[in-house]
Every structure is written in structure tokens, then in C-alpha cells.
Amino acid sequence: MASRLQIRLMTWDVKDTLLRLRQPVGEEYATKARAHGLQVEPAALGQAFRQAYKAQSHSFPNYGLSCGLTSRQWWLDVVRQTFYLAGVRDVQAVAPIADQLYEDFSSPCTWQVMEGARTTLMQCHKRGLRMAVVSNFDRRLDGILVGLGLREHFDFVLTSEAAGWPKPDPRIFHKALQLAHVEPAVAAHVGDSYRCDYQGAQAVGMHSFLVTGPEPLDPVVKNSVPKEHILPSLSHLLPALDHLEGSLPAP
Numbered sequence: 729m730a731s732r733l734q735i736r737l738m739t740w741d742v743k744d745t746l747l748r749l750r751q752p753v754g755e756e757y758a759t760k761a762r763a764h765g766l767q768v769e770p771a772a773l774g775q776a777f778r779q780a781y782k783a784q785s786h787s788f789p790n791y792g793l794s795c796g797l798t799s800r801q802w803w804l805d806v807v808r809q810t811f812y813l814a815g816v817r818d819v820q821a822v823a824p825i826a827d828q829l830y831e832d833f834s835s836p837c838t839w840q841v842m843e844g845a846r847t848t849l850m851q852c853h854k855r856g857l858r859m860a861v862v863s864n865f866d867r868r869l870d871g872i873l874v875g876l877g878l879r880e881h882f883d884f885v886l887t888s889e890a891a892g893w894p895k896p897d898p899r900i901f902h903k904a905l906q907l908a909h910v911e912p913a914v915a916a917h918v919g920d921s922y923r924c925d926y927q928g929a930q931a932v933g934m935h936s937f938l939v940t941g942p943e944p945l946d947p948v949v950k951n952s953v954p955k956e957h958i959l960p961s962l963s964h965l966l967p968a969l970d971h972l973e974g975s976l977p978a979p
């Protein structure tokens with residue numbers, strides 16, 4: 729009889745899996761702008777942010793590290809571009825807002841722990857799983873996790889800034905497996921991005937679970953992810969893990 733699968737390492741995405749922003753980016757930017765005497769519509773800032781972030785990620789992937797930028801410079805540029813696209817052309821007025829926003833997004837107060845995250849992390853811990861973070865994030869992540877009381881659950885926090893490659897690049901997953909001394913076949917990743925998390929982890933031979941939330945599934949996800957890998961919320965993780973390890977009959 730084949731021996732039963734036992735997952736030894738669980739790796740975690742962070743944004744929109746364990747943590748989310750307390751308020752939308754546009755609101756956050758508009759509040760800080762107002763405090764510096766600038767009135768800008770949150771919706772305009774939100775839309776401009778998405779555009780600026782996408783363009784910056786395309787031109788300078790992974791915080792522009794290979795182009796000589798620091799992640800802080802990279803983010804300050806995103807903020808400057810965001811305000812520019814939202815119609816604010818006064819670069820000098822935006823500079824202190826950009827500094828402030830960089831600090832604020834480092835603060836645990838800007839983030840909130842997703843529902844069920846603490847309980848699920850504790851249950852995974854009790855089960856004897858080793859855990860680590862694998863996140864497309866910059867150097868501020870460790871401090872945020874410490875501030876929110878989550879850091880203690882993880883053996884290590886591997887950001888794309890530290891690894892040098894963002895998910896879904898296989899090298900960031902390989903790096904995590906190497907740090908944990910664990911083979912991919914006994915490791916599983918949890919995240920909310922089909923491409924970066926689900927496919928990225930599967931591509932290196934890890935198991936993976938996709939956190940989808942309660943909304944109807946995207947047709948691509950529905951057609952390509954087995955339903956036992958889909959987590960409508962984090963409270964579905966332990967049952968899904970039991971199923972994966974074969975302790976429950978297939979549904």
C-alpha cells in the first residue's frame with residue numbers, strides 16, 4: 729500500500745490571503761493628500777494608482793531592483809505617477825505625501841488581518857506544519873507581520889524583494905523549499921492569485937490551494953482548478969488539507 733501523503737511545509741501568500749488594506753488605496757491616498765492641503769477624489773486616485781502600479785511593474789519588475797532602484801524609490805515613483813495621472817501636477821506638493829504614504833503602508837495600522845486567518849494559522853501550527861511566507865512584497869513586510877502578531881507563526885518570511893524574483897517565477901518557490909529543506913511533493917502553498925500563487929506553486933511540483941472568497945468563480949478558475957483546491961474562505965483550508973492527505977474519502 730502506498731504511504732499516506734503528509735504535507736510538511738505550508739507556504740503563504742500575504743496580500744488578500746492573510747492581510748488586506750483597511751481602506752481602498754484611493755481613499756488612503758486622498759486622506760493623506762487632504763492632510764497636506766490637496767483635495768483629490770478617491771475614485772480618481774484609485775484608478776490612477778492601478779494604472780501607475782501596472783506601468784511601473786511592467787517597466788521595472790520586482791521594485792526595479794535589477795535597474796538599480798530601491799523598493800522605496802520604486803514606491804515613491806508610483807505615488808508621484810498616481811497623483812500626476814489624477815491631475816496633480818505640483819511635484820513639490822506630492823513629495824511629502826509620497827514619503828508619508830510609504831511610512832503609512834509600513835504600519836500595521838494600515839492593514840487588517842483577514843477573517844479566519846489567525847485561527848487557521850494556529851490550527852496549522854498545532855498540526856505540526858512548518859510555515860513560511862512567500863509574498864510579492866517589499867522589505868516592509870516583516871515589520872507589518874510582527875506588528876499584527878502574525879510573524880511568530882512563520883519559520884521565515886521570503887519576499888520577492890529578498891528573493892530577487894516575484895511569484896510566479898519558479899525561483900522564489902525553489903528558494904523557499906531550499907530554505908525549509910523540504911521537497912515540493914510535501915509542500916503546499918495558499919494564495920489568492922490563480923497565476924502567481926496557484927499556478928506558480930503547481931509549476932514547481934508543490935500542492936496548492938486557491939483562496940477565492942465568496943464571489944462567483946472566474947470561468948478560467950472554475951474550468952482549471954479542481955474544486956478540492958478551492959477555498960471560499962480560510963476556514964476551508966484544514967478540511968481541504970485532510971482531503972489532500974487522504975484522511976477523508978473523495979467528495
Ligand SMILES: [Mg+2]
Nearest residue numbers: 741743744920
Ligand atoms: Mg495575494
